[in-house]
Amino acid sequence: MIHLLTIDWLLMLEKLILIAIIVMFSLLVAMYSTYAERKIAAFMQDRIGPNRAGPFGILQPLADGGKLFFKEEIIPSSSNKILFILGPSLAMLTAMMTCAVVPWSTDLHLFNKTIPLQIADVNIGILYVFAVVSLGVYGIMIGGWASNNKFSLLAALRGASQVISYELAMGIAFIALLMLTGSLSLRTIVEQQVTSHWNIWYQPLGFLIFFVCALAECNRTPFDLSEAESELNMGYHQEYSSMKLGFYLFAEYVNMFISSAIMATLYFGGYDIPFFNEAAHTDWGNWLAIAGAVCFMIKISIFIFTFMWIRWTVPRFRYDQLMTLGWKKLIPLALANMLITGAVVLWMHK
Amino acid sequence: MITLTNRSKPVNRKKMTFLESIYIWNTFIGMMITLKHFFKKKVTYQYPEQTRPYSPVFRGVQILNRDEEGRERCTACGLCAVACPAEAITMEAAERLPGEENLYREEKYAAKYEINMLRCIFCGFCEEACPKDAIYLSETHAPAAYNRKNFIYNKQDLLIPNPKTQPEEYAQAKGLREINKKKK
Numbered sequence A: 001m002i003h004l005l006t007i008d009w010l011l012m013l014e015k016l017i018l019i020a021i022i023v024m025f026s027l028l029v030a031m032y033s034t035y036a037e038r039k040i041a042a043f044m045q046d047r048i049g050p051n052r053a054g055p056f057g058i059l060q061p062l063a064d065g066g067k068l069f070f071k072e073e074i075i076p077s078s079s080n081k082i083l084f085i086l087g088p089s090l091a092m093l094t095a096m097m098t099c100a101v102v103p104w105s106t107d108l109h110l111f112n113k114t115i116p117l118q119i120a121d122v123n124i125g126i127l128y129v130f131a132v133v134s135l136g137v138y139g140i141m142i143g144g145w146a147s148n149n150k151f152s153l154l155a156a157l158r159g160a161s162q163v164i165s166y167e168l169a170m171g172i173a174f175i176a177l178l179m180l181t182g183s184l185s186l187r188t189i190v191e192q193q194v195t196s197h198w199n200i201w202y203q204p205l206g207f208l209i210f211f212v213c214a215l216a217e218c219n220r221t222p223f224d225l226s227e228a229e230s231e232l233n234m235g236y237h238q239e240y241s242s243m244k245l246g247f248y249l250f251a252e253y254v255n256m257f258i259s260s261a262i263m264a265t266l267y268f269g270g271y272d273i274p275f276f277n278e279a280a281h282t283d284w285g286n287w288l289a290i291a292g293a294v295c296f297m298i299k300i301s302i303f304i305f306t307f308m309w310i311r312w313t314v315p316r317f318r319y320d321q322l323m324t325l326g327w328k329k330l331i332p333l334a335l336a337n338m339l340i341t342g343a344v345v346l347w348m349h350k
Numbered sequence B: 001m002i003t004l005t006n007r008s009k010p011v012n013r014k015k016m017t018f019l020e021s022i023y024i025w026n027t028f029i030g031m032m033i034t035l036k037h038f039f040k041k042k043v044t045y046q047y048p049e050q051t052r053p054y055s056p057v058f059r060g061v062q063i064l065n066r067d068e069e070g071r072e073r074c075t076a077c078g079l080c081a082v083a084c085p086a087e088a089i090t091m092e093a094a095e096r097l098p099g100e101e102n103l104y105r106e107e108k109y110a111a112k113y114e115i116n117m118l119r120c121i122f123c124g125f126c127e128e129a130c131p132k133d134a135i136y137l138s139e140t141h142a143p144a145a146y147n148r149k150n151f152i153y154n155k156q157d158l159l160i161p162n163p164k165t166q167p168e169e170y171a172q173a174k175g176l177r178e179i180n181k182k183k184k
């Protein structure tokens, strides 16, 4: 009984509220990403896009979600039922879990308390991100396997091999960044960038590699081999219907949101406001935190836009091109980048 | 090599350079192209509110014509039905009785005249076949319906309004094309 009382219940409550807000927010962003995706696709193809549901089609995601809810729930009779349901749940869960370590802004000061706008400032935050992101492929693998469908299985295999190949290059590109920051905590990395320059100035090549790999990890075109509409007929989620399909589609957008957040954090200063000295304006208090969060969101939006922009520009890679790019181009590039960074860091410290 | 047009480009089979093989630069060029389109004028017609002008040779739903006195021109000769490649037209002929001269132009007329819009391919052969200028393809298209029956258009659906009793509707039905042309 005694040790129960020693828990800081207020802290628990604060974290729970923060988690709820961030989860809701990620879902909202994912929802409107679908709208943005359709609008951007339309504009790039000289069309207008959805504009009937509400002003400018603003209510379109609601209509889409409502439609998905009312669709018939079909579980193929020859599928593995437990895994079939586990697949989309896992995809969604891992997509949402990543946002736990992202620092959204500086601390808020409310009711005489300091509330950090980050669910958990883990000192190995970025390793956690990598771990969870690579878990994400299990959603695809399990879903594809459990469907008991050849296309789905092929898609699952493709997805797994793709994620494994690109995670390597991503990790190596990130090691180079680690050498500069010397910390695995996302908050420390951001704080370093707030006081000095953004990491993109030191690691442009590393960022490019990281970005390409992030595209691959999110299964976005040109790396959407695991859902290839034209060859695998939607791939791993072919057998899914109703909200289980919705979960898969949603997880993709949540992933996109989170990986944009991670990229903005690692390379573009996170909640740092460009051309603005935060230290000189500490008297702004909470407003500074809010401005930081808004700035962070703008950076994330730019990334999401770029993701979509690429999707509607380039066609899908062939499987051999994908593997060549991953193993023969990106990994050597990332290794070279790491070696050069290491050498420069050593030289500078002498 | 002899080319049909001067637009054809020989396939480039050179080995890709390293920059090309990582695709980043070429993707960037492509992205600039799509960005240009992002700000271009959109070509969409917002359909129910805006309609696209049809071409002058557009072939839409058939219309059964009347002469200047408002009499039906069709004499139920069946040539349109014979010409129709889709076998969409059926009709039943009847003889004009004394006192009906103001209704039908010829001594024989179509008592029943049906076109199945689900079969019709809007080829316009019926219009070409008709010796009496009785059938025309107009500039409207068949609206959607919930069951097949509603796609079988009978004579009342097809007949042009009477120029005597409904001159305005008649002019509208007849001159839509001319009006549109003048607008352009």
Ligand code: SF4
Binding pocket: B080, B083, B084, B085, B086, B087, B088, B089, B115, B119, B120, B121, B122, B123, B124, B125, B126, B127
């Ligand atoms: S347009 Fe062609 S298909 Fe249609 S009714 Fe006339 S002849 Fe038949």
Ligand code: SF4
Binding pocket: B073, B074, B075, B076, B077, B078, B079, B080, B081, B091, B110, B129, B130, B131, B132, B133, B134, B135
């Ligand atoms: S529409 Fe013309 S071709 Fe057809 S039955 Fe009537 S008169 Fe003959």
